[in-house]
Amino acid sequence: MINPVWLRSFCTLVEVGHFTRTADALHMTQSGVSQHVRKLEGHLNQQLIVKRGKGFTLTSAGERLYHEGRNLIATLTDLEQQIGIDPEYEGLVKLASPGSVGLKLYPYLLAVQKRYPKLVIDYRFAPNSEVEKLIADHKVDIGLMTSLATMADVCLRAITEEELLLVMPAGHIAPTWEQLTALGFIDHPDGSYHAALLLSINFPEFQNSRQFKRTGFSNQINLILEPVSMGLGFTVLPSYAVAAFTQHAKVEVHRLDKRVTETLYIGRHANRFTPNRITTVTKEIEKCLCVDGL
Template sequence: MINTIWLRSFCTLVDVGHFTRTAEQLHMTQSGVSQHVRKLEQQLGQDLLLRQGKQFTLTDAGERLYREAQTIIESLSSLEQRIGEDPAFEGMIRVMSPGSVGLKLYPHLLELQRQHPKLVIDYRFAPNSDVESAIAGHDVDIGFMTRTSTLAEVSCRPIARETLLLVTPAAVSEPDWERLMALGFIDHPDGAHHAGLLLRANYPEFQHSKMFEKKGFSNQISLILEPVSMGLGFTVLPAHAVGAFPKPDLVRTHRLSNPVSETLYLGVQLRKPLPNRVKTVIAEAEKWL
């Protein structure tokens, strides 16, 4: 591999055209400049200069090396600046969250990208366990979870709270226990967990979600309320998921006497400094959650 210090000395010599002035510009001795050129010639096995006293001209090999080396030297000169750059509105940001949070947050992050096209949002919907693993494995920059992490590699802090809502068909005005039992439950990946939190706090009869007849299941956050809207059962969902449902007139949300909400946690890699673009997205998320 060619020594870049030798290359820089050679290119400067060609630009300046004089050994003494080159040495002064590079804060070297004249013999040091000559030595760098000779080492290049030895490594390449070709003469680079035709020396004529204190003057010189480039050989064909010298001209070819100069043309190639200029690009290398210019790239190296700007490398430190490029590495030191940390723009707030450029680059890829990988985000992962459960579905309800994503339904709320993703449109706002896309709007941020529309305002700053060099900022690229990569958003994945996933359950808490997958989000946690992705943060620990450096597969995402930011993760949102509805529980704190148990992994040492993940740093978590509470960022917001999200209310859990009982959702029934629109015709149900009073969701008493008998009515819920008659309706049956529309399940989803977090259905048992969410039902346990909300219904246990409001219905003394509740023991577990399996008490209800299962009337359906969907793992697509945007589709869980479809069967509810058709009168096929009830469910319990976070507020952001309910708010994103496109047919709100066909369902009814019930805020029960004992409200229950989940804490939303922001997770990042514990020892990884946050680039400015990630800080930008976190600030935008805090604005909307």
């Protein structure tokens, strides 16, 4: 039977990628980490890593062991939580979400942490596909997504709707097709998708976003409206991202006649125990986002 302590050391080493930092994370010595890896290799009669200077690479056996071992370690960690103290306002909570909802939610959760300093918020901004993978790989406790899950281990629940908005430079009071084509499109990672959803049902001329000259691009959600505010083009964004922009006098925000919303889902791993602190943060998320929710 594999020693779970050795396995935890090995999986942590793979994730951290450095012996010294792994030792710090596990409150061990570097030699102790190395010894655990050697014992694991001896037990399995397989070489797991190949050292290269100060780094290392995994052998095929090491890759297989990590893939299966991380799930076992997650299960053992959950077991410890189930039988141990389970406070509501204490401990680390890891979350991930797309950028727009993160602009609204992250400051709110920091205010929650300020009220309960022992509750530590670890927040990542990521696209839907990455959020789903983080949930499936037990790397986040809570994930927020605007698309349905494709992995069986990811359990989602719809909590609210986020509206898509057309944003133009100040002075464009009533948007017309001619204005859009003259301005050009400020693109972003979901720009073409969002534009197609909103513009296709409001402008009969729309076929795809390539009809507009591309006058800018940003993959930073909090910067997408900067070029719009300077008159360089228009864009389509979810409402939370628009609300977070501070220079509202420099843009015109339009809710078109035919409104389009994206469903926002909250997700977790289907086979993972839910500690009280995760329940606490989930309730706070719903309190923040569900004023006009489902």
